[in-house]
Amino acid sequence: MRKWGIGLSTLLVAAFMAGCGGKEDGKEALKAADQPVTLSVFFKCFQVTDEEFAKFYVNPTSKKYPHITLQNVACTGPNQYKDMIVTNSLPDIIVDGVTNLRDLVDAEIPTDLNELIKQQQFDISSVNKQSIQFVKNFAKNGELYSLPITLNTFATYYNKDVFDILGVPYPKDGMTWDDYAGLARKLTVQKDGIQYLGLQLGAFNRLPSQLSLPYVDSQTGKATLQSEGWRNVFETWKTIHDIPGNRTPEAKNLYSGRNRFVQDKNVALFPDIAMPEGSLIEYEKSGGKWDIASFPAFKEKAKVGVGVFANGMSIPKTSKNKEAAFRVIANLLSEEAQSEAAKNGWMPILDKADVQQHLLANSALYKGKNVKAFYYNELAAPYPLTKYDAIATSKYTEALRQYVYGSKDLNTVLRETEEATNKAIDAEKAK
Structure with a gap:
């Protein structure tokens, strides 16, 4: 899923040197990339339990990036994000159904993720194309204000x-x-x-x-x-x-x-x-x-x-940790993380049969059930x-x-x- 051309560490050093022109500066950039950072994650229109937050978000993140800590910001009301704007307390990542993205776009909250995708050489070609197009329908000039991370199954x-x-x-x-x-x-x-x-x-x-x-x-x-x-x-x-x-x-x-x-x-x-x-x-x-x-x-x-009913992740423009936040999102879209999440009930957003085959593998409830029915239809x-x-x-x-x-x-x-x-x-x- 990820395509790290010359490797993450080399990429970061090269990018920084291109902008500032020095080996010492490049080393400083690499060092900063691995500094401990806490990212706030706000679930805008739904609640997740502590167990779900750990299973689907924290564990895959800490496994890949031990220096990144995720902090759950629970939703207390439908207009909470508006209060966050007023108090200048928007989080680093917002998780929400992509059908609700209009609220954030109209409030000019999300970062266009295209630049981060290019910067980190992240390949989104395996992400369900209908879900990507759905998100792009909120844009005026091809902006991508959210990356879907899981589909809702029917x-x-x-x-x-x-x-x-x-x-x-x-x-x-x-x-x-x-x-x-x-x-x-x-x-x-x-x-x-x-x-x-x-x-x-x-x-x-x-x-x-x-x-x-x-x-x-x-x-x-x-x-x-x-x-x-x-x-x-x-x-x-x-x-x-x-x-x-x-x-x-x-x-x-x-x-x-x-x-x-x-x-x-x-x-x-x-x-x-x-x-x-x-x-x-x-x-x-x-x-x-x-x-x-x-x-x-x-x-x-x-x-x-x-049609597309999916949960996606956005990065507010106000975040001071956009690169780290995007690494979290990209990692949750890796084949390894998507396969593990699928075993525990997430419908993977990747159009890959070897990932989808893991859906509900850990569920005793669905054992012997016709799980392939979730995949029978294409998304409208x-x-x-x-x-x-x-x-x-x-x-x-x-x-x-x-x-x-x-x-x-x-x-x-x-x-x-x-x-x-x-x-x-x-x-x-x-x-």
Whole structure:
């Protein structure tokens, strides 16, 4: 993964001598590179336990760079990074989902990593290209404001007990949304006083990402909801929830399929992001039996899964330790670190089969499970991003809820929501 032309030590000396022209100065640069340094690492939109921080970040770093100490800065709120700007206390590294990178870019926080990549001769060619392109969509001139370090994986979890009770064959890799809707009709049954739900879904943004649908036109700044792609997404959700008996009573629960799968145990199929192992351990303790199949694809896009959902690392411009911070990131993207992390549950970001084969190798929970389902689909191509996507996402999410549970026809829902979204965007532009 890394390509250190003439070696790290020689490279540092040569680079410094080129700028300052002296052997003694070069020795000083080499010495400074190995001086003990503590880097603060801020997890912007999620929490990590001390065990996770040690396993995935500290241990691989200290093994490669014993002089670098990582300090966990826990997230206390969604706007904490804004307070850090005011108090001049931004960290050396920020870890966040790349879908949330807009906040940092708009605040002009991240360093363009291209120069550090060039300086340290780091080869990113094995990093998933879709994830790199997704990050570059936040840039104006090819800047790279984050390096993705792990993908979020998606699959279809299924309750083997429900299939066995109802005598329906288990799902297979490669099935489409139409296939799953057909299965759901067979599995949405009331038997022995229990209402079984054939298919439940999670968050709103999974399906539109499969079709690479923009929320807002990047050229016009207008909502894009009245398109065939978005119509397809809304109709797919409606078809699934119109299966008699498959709809939960309250609209507010439309996006909470995981709870019904894990807690109620009456859901047959639940396609979504990989679940925390803790949830599945409790599921098994209560007698539940499960496995996974590939995430369903749209029939017109066979083997195309969910888009880029990845965690990445950025380096704020204010960091005084950019070179050391980048070494940490580069090391976490090494084949050795990615393979070890994969064994413990990280979906590797490297497109290398010999790294991916280690996924969940240390997990007793996934032993004997169809782990290859996580790799079955390709990532969908990134969609064009705009600064108004959050506004559109909020409007579209509520519109789908109203469509599934309301009485308005699809044309009316799409038209009214698009109009409301454009008004909200115009109001934001006027600020």
